């Protein structure tokens with residue numbers, strides 16, 4: 060019998076009841092704007108920031124309208140200007156080069172290794188070109204952060220971490236987002252917490268935090284924050300930092316607060332699913348599992364494997380045969396960007412020299428989402444289907 064999977068790869072879990080009730084309370088009182096508070100009231104947004112700062116272990120936290128907005132704000136706070144070059148990953152998603160381009164700055168792409176992390180040797184050669192690295196922990200893969208930070212510190216390159224896929228993850232015991240100058244997170248539906256849209260920015264630097272708060276559109280109400288620096292930090296900057304509105308609102312904050320409280324438990328559930336998939340895929344002929352380093356604490360909300368050096372037609376064949384059995388895989392190597400997949404050469408506003416070693420890796424990356432609505436049994440079934448189709452295609456090729 061040919062097994063089929065019938066679940067939905069884009070279906071997330073419901074919002075926790077506590078979040079639904081808190082959101083209804085906000086709608087009943089009508090004070091959705093974060094600075095619209097009754098006397099002595101602390102807004103949901105300010106509480107969320109305080110709770111996320113505690114979760115991340117940061118001095119300061121600002122909640123904003125999206126992950127992309129958090130990244131652009133981080134770059135602005137660091138003084139990136141139009142025309143400046145900003146280093147970033149060749150293997151990432153469109154909001155990352157988009158955040159750089161939104162300032163009129165210019166992305167300089169750094170290659171990707173077979174571990175799906177930034178190529179630190181390539182980075183080393185390019186450090187002289189920019190003052191800032193927007194480092195994307197794409198699909199949750201974290202590079203050797205100790206080596207990366209040593210290199211960037213030595214070159215005086217500031218690091219902004221894109222933690223859209225690593226909220227809850229860590230390198231060498233240090234949470235993702237807490238290595239560089241600023242960490243940015245997304246609360247968009249497909250990430251680790253879900254408010255539809257939303258994001259966070261965390262830092263320990265009072266100057267950067269104050270700039271970010273002003274940039275987000277705090278008017279002169281920054282004293283209503285609980286996770287912002289003291290008002291003296293605003294003295295120098297409040298008259299010459301533009302307002303580029305991108306605030307979080309109390310409705311989304313109300314939805315998010317219980318999810319932050321549940322995050323550690325949710326991450327364990329993701330990892331149970333990831334491990335089941337990884338075990339099921341290991342030793343499939345022609346398929347390379349991405350081994351995760353011992354220093355990496357992962358959150359397995361998606362899984363990747365490589366069909367390295369396979370012909371495009373054979374990869375397409377595997378993807379369509381898996382799709383016919385209900386398993387939705389994404390191929391990052393597709394010559395034309397499809398849905399969320401993309402390659403650095405499809406961002407034509409940021410031309411790059413070709414990187415042959417990275418192109419070889421990108422051409423082989425197959426990706427799958429792991430929503431928490433999948434059971435462990437679902438994951439075991441999905442792995443059997445992929446294994447079956449990849450082995451058959453591999454046999455056809457070697458026949």
Ligand SMILES: *Cc1c(COP(=O)(O)O)cnc(C)c1O
Pocket residue numbers: 125126127128151152154155195197198221223224244245246247257258
């Ligand atoms: C989703 C995502 C972001 C941020 O996205 P928003 O939709 O703006 O919240 C940033 N980087 C990566 C790699 C992402 O996937």
